[in-house]
Amino acid sequence: MTTEKSSGGSKDRQLRQPSRAEETIEVVQRNWRAEVETAQVYRELASREVDERRKGILRRMAEAEERHAERWAKKLADLGAPIPKLPDTIGTRFKRWFNRALGTDIAIRRMEAAEEKHEA
Numbered sequence: 001m002t003t004e005k006s007s008g009g010s011k012d013r014q015l016r017q018p019s020r021a022e023e024t025i026e027v028v029q030r031n032w033r034a035e036v037e038t039a040q041v042y043r044e045l046a047s048r049e050v051d052e053r054r055k056g057i058l059r060r061m062a063e064a065e066e067r068h069a070e071r072w073a074k075k076l077a078d079l080g081a082p083i084p085k086l087p088d089t090i091g092t093r094f095k096r097w098f099n100r101a102l103g104t105d106i107a108i109r110r111m112e113a114a115e116e117k118h119e120a
Contacts, residue, residue, distance in 0.1 A: 021079065024079065025076070025079055025081040028072055028075050028076055028079065028081070029072075029076065029081065029083075029084045031072050032069055032072035032073055032076065032083065032084070033084060033086065034115075035065050035066070035068040035069035035072060036065075036066075036069045036086060037086070037092070038065045038111060038115070039062045039063075039065035039066045039069060040062075041095075041096075041099060041107065041111060042058050042059070042061045042062035042065060043058075043059070043062045044096065044099070045058050045099065045104050045107055045108070046058035046059045046062060048100070048104075049104060054104070058104075
C-alpha cells in the first residue's frame, strides 16, 4: 500500500490497489454486461427484421449471447458478487438509434468489430 500527501498536506491518504478477487469480479461483470448488451441488440434487430430466415438467425444469436451471460452470472454468484445493473444511458440509447438508422448489416459488423477489439 502506498501513501500520498493530500492537497492540504496534513493528512495522509491511503491508495489501495484492487485485490486479485476484485479485479476478477470487475472483469467478469464487464463480460456479463457485454453479453447482455449484445443479446439486447440482436433481439432488437430481430424484432425489426422482415426476412424470417434472418429474424430466426438473429434470435438464435441473441439466445447464444444470453447463455454466455448466464455463465458469467453463475461465475459472479460463485465469487459472491452481485450482477451489475444495466442502466439505460444516453450512450446505449444512442447506440440503439444508430443501429436503427444504419440497418442490420452495419449494426452486426459494428458488433463484430467491437467483440474482436474486446477479445484482443
